[in-house]
Amino acid sequence: MENEKHHIVPYKVYIYILVALVAMTFLSIGITKINLGEYSVLGAMIFANLKSVLVLTWFMHLKFDQPFLRIMVGFVVLVFFAVIFITFLDYYYR
Amino acid sequence: MEHVAQHSDPHYDQEASKLGMWLFIFTELLLFGGLFIVYAIYRFLNPEAFQMAGHELNITIGAINTIILLVSSMTIAMSTSALQKKNIGLTVLLLEITIILALIFLINKYFEWGVKFDHGIWPGSEHLLNDMAHGEVLFFGLYFVMTGLHALHIVIGMIIIIVALNKVQKGTVHADRPSLLENAGLYWHLVDLIWIFLFPLFYLIH
Numbered sequence: 466m467e468n469e470k471h472h473i474v475p476y477k478v479y480i481y482i483l484v485a486l487v488a489m490t491f492l493s494i495g496i497t498k499i500n501l502g503e504y505s506v507l508g509a510m511i512f513a514n515l516k517s518v519l520v521l522t523w524f525m526h527l528k529f530d531q532p533f534l535r536i537m538v539g540f541v542v543l544v545f546f547a548v549i550f551i552t553f554l555d556y557y558y559r
Numbered sequence: 560m561e562h563v564a565q566h567s568d569p570h571y572d573q574e575a576s577k578l579g580m581w582l583f584i585f586t587e588l589l590l591f592g593g594l595f596i597v598y599a600i601y602r603f604l605n606p607e608a609f610q611m612a613g614h615e616l617n618i619t620i621g622a623i624n625t626i627i628l629l630v631s632s633m634t635i636a637m638s639t640s641a642l643q644k645k646n647i648g649l650t651v652l653l654l655e656i657t658i659i660l661a662l663i664f665l666i667n668k669y670f671e672w673g674v675k676f677d678h679g680i681w682p683g684s685e686h687l688l689n690d691m692a693h694g695e696v697l698f699f700g701l702y703f704v705m706t707g708l709h710a711l712h713i714v715i716g717m718i719i720i721i722v723a724l725n726k727v728q729k730g731t732v733h734a735d736r737p738s739l740l741e742n743a744g745l746y747w748h749l750v751d752l753i754w755i756f757l758f759p760l761f762y763l764i765h
Binding site for chain 1: 574577578581585588589592596599600603604618622625626629630632633636637639640643644741744745748751752755756758759760763764765
């Protein structure tokens with residue numbers, strides 16, 4: 466616990482994360498340039514979600530925080546997806 | 560000696576201030592989340608119009624701004640590590656870089672919006688209302704509201720980072736009392752997080 470609280474992330478870890486984020490940005494641009502129709506949105510959103518996981522875990526330090534913070538963030542994400550799902554159930558079957 | 564005094568401050572609780580910041584971030588996520596749901600529904604109802612309107616946006620400027628925000632997120636994350644390592648000079652430098660990158664983002668946004676205005680596209684403009692389809696009006700309405708609200712967050716984030724920077728220089732934010740800098744960082748990452756979704760949804764519809 467005491468160790469986690471004072472965990473100092475080395476600079477190079479942040480550089481690796483940045484490289485991964487920039488690479489995924491270009492991949493998501495590339496995937497939308499190829500004409501995949503409906504799936505290009507899906508591809509871009511998968512990359513956006515992967516990027517946000519990296520930002521939350523490393524930049525926002527959740528990896529080194531207490532578990533209850535991770536649980537709360539997970540819960541908020543779940544609530545958000547549930548609201549999207551329910552809203553689309555309504556519109557899709559109208 | 561002064562560090563001992565700081566540690567015994569009964570009003571300072573690093574975990575609690577982090578928790579408070581996260582609770583605030585949840586409200587922000589759901590604010591933008593609501594807008595994303597509005598976007599998703601209108602796009603679902605007007606797929607062709609959204610695709611047409613999306614062509615008006617400049618992928619290059621969007622991509623440059625994405626990378627600027629990602630780099631600035633890295634520099635502010637690094638500044639927390641620098642502060643923990645008691646390297647004040649590097650902390651200050653990294654925060655200054657973050658602020659400059661934020662400013663460049665806003666300048667790009669200014670030119671980007673300027674081009675839209677030159678094309679006669681702004682909320683309620685005659686060109687938008689008379690010549691464009693209903694779905695395109697919705698697309699540009701959401702574009703201006705969501706990127707505008709995001710830009711407002713950039714401005715607020717810059718102010719918070721400037722305050723944190725001042726306190727680091729004054730020595731009231733230091734390795735044993737880093738919460739203000741940590742929370743400024745969390746806010747800035749939130750701004751980055753929102754942009755990560757704004758970019759593909761508005762710029763990459765092709």
